[in-house]
Amino acid sequence: MKTRSNLHTHTTYCDGRNSMEEMVQAAIALGFRSLGFSSHAYTGASYDVCGIKKDRIDSYFAEIDSLQRKYEGRIRLYKGFEIEGYVPFIDPRLDYSIGSIHVFRTPLGLREIDNTPEIFQSAIDAFKGDVWKLLEGYFEDMVHYSQVSEYDITGHFDLVTKFIEKHPLFDDSDRRYIDMAISAIDMICQRGKIIEVNTGAIARGYRSSPYPASFILRRILQDKALITISSDCHSAAALAQSFDETENLLRSIGFREQAELTDSGFRMTAL
């Protein structure tokens, strides 16, 4: 495993199982150079059960500072949020941000496409059962979000495929899907976003390979965009989930390096 960092980390500040300090200790045990925390940002939406609570945001930043002091010289910690497309505020205290879409606009209002296949199905229902309209809407939102926001990393670009290995909600080998995914990733790469290669759904038993799918990774390489591997972990045990296999996959596609956050911004490191 060459990847010595993870920027997509959830803790008890949002929907993760472990504390920040448990994550730091797990990262040090893995030999990580750095660790970024990326709690789901505050959205204020009444149904949002994952986002950090407004009154915990200050202590979130303070705890990262205090852990940095405690573990100085052993690991570098960075402040991030995973920010939702419909509440794109970027807190000035952040070192970096991940732009993700779990929830987006449908003809019947905001609908989620994450969490369970049943929730995904109810988003399809909001498009009168037309999954292609849902997929179009999702990728349009991904592109729009990348254009209007200064977030750094595009999170799980093809999250819509999370359940399809086990629940055939749509066929991702359909030309219509391939065309819309390619056209969206081209525009996001052109915008200069770093694209996350995310192993989170493997840890949760939904997928056997990371996001994005291989055909999209090949396109990212062709588009000369930067990638970064992350585990989107919700527990310390999954901090480096499938990093070896993911590095091998990326090398087999032709990638030779990935972006890593440092004190002087993102720098390339060998894969």
Ligand SMILES: [Zn+2]
């Ligand atoms: Zn996410």
Ligand SMILES: [Zn+2]
């Ligand atoms: Zn996440």
